[in-house]
Amino acid sequence: MLGAAIPAGVRAQEPEGQAKTASADDIFSGTVTQLTDRSFTVMRKVAGKPLVTREFVRDSGITVEGKLRNRARVTVRYKSGEENEFIAVHVIVR
Secondary structure (H helix, E strand, O other), rough: OOOOOOOOOOOOOOOOOOOOOOOHHHEEEEEEEEOOOOOEEEEEOOOOOOEEEEEOOOOOOEEEOOOOOOEEEEEEEEOOOOHHOOOEEEEEEE
């Protein structure tokens, strides 16, 4: 039966119990502009959009793929911490 209409309000449902993948809010990419023992700052510049800078806290649970250094391009997976801070969970250096 071609051209059958799907009733309004009917949509695909996700199976219960499956873990969600990371949302765009949990990942941030850019260039490292500042690096200390306790934190690092990443700047993202996209043409036509305002400059975005985020400081990430480094703790003992962080995993880093590659060598984290100034001016390195990175992708950071993070979680929100107390006091509106971002805690880096996993960093991939490109």
